[in-house]
Amino acid sequence: SQQGEEDPQALSIQEGENATMNCSYKTSINNLQWYRQNSGRGLVHLILIRSNEREKHSGRLRVTLDTSKKSSSLLITASRAADTASYFCATDGTGTASKLTFGTGTRLQVTL
């Protein structure tokens, strides 16, 4: 069973707009991570937020974490066509020996 579930499943925006993706999970975590996957490629790590952190920034990425609601959001500001990809959240549960559990992903399409 999936630990994380992303919402929406698909998102289409125009270049320059902001994109927000949400992730919900079920059990306690050590940290939550976001990954990007371009079509036909492996996943690329974007950002990690620990369970005691509430917000983290990396360039145009902003991640929030609400452990009381077991949810996270990824905001990509000023989207570019190159941001077109699938985005996955992944959780490192407590006591799971560094095993990540991935959600089903959000497919982001950024059009010119």
Added chain:
Amino acid sequence: DAGITQSPRHKVTETGTPVTLRCHQTENHRYMYWYRQDPGHGLRLIHYSYGVKDTDKGEVSDGYSVSRSKTEDFLLTLESATSSQTSVYFCATTGVGAANYGYTFGSGTRLTVV
């Protein structure tokens, strides 16, 4: 994907045949993982390794076995391939555990069982 090589990149095999996928890393990472990716399911963990000769099962391990005889190589074997094992298989590694760093992924192996 620098430092992690998966082979083969594509393979078509017949039902009932054994298949071995290879993951080779030059990162000297301790932890290695095999995931499969299917539409609607995201990535699901098959097996993982936390050191040479130390492996354990993941969420969807039935029909798969693994071996790790040296730090850099992690092999995934489908004992007798079935059509339900048609998937894209990804290897991933991390050095000090996902608690502090993310995974590094290979480019994947697309396996088709006919």
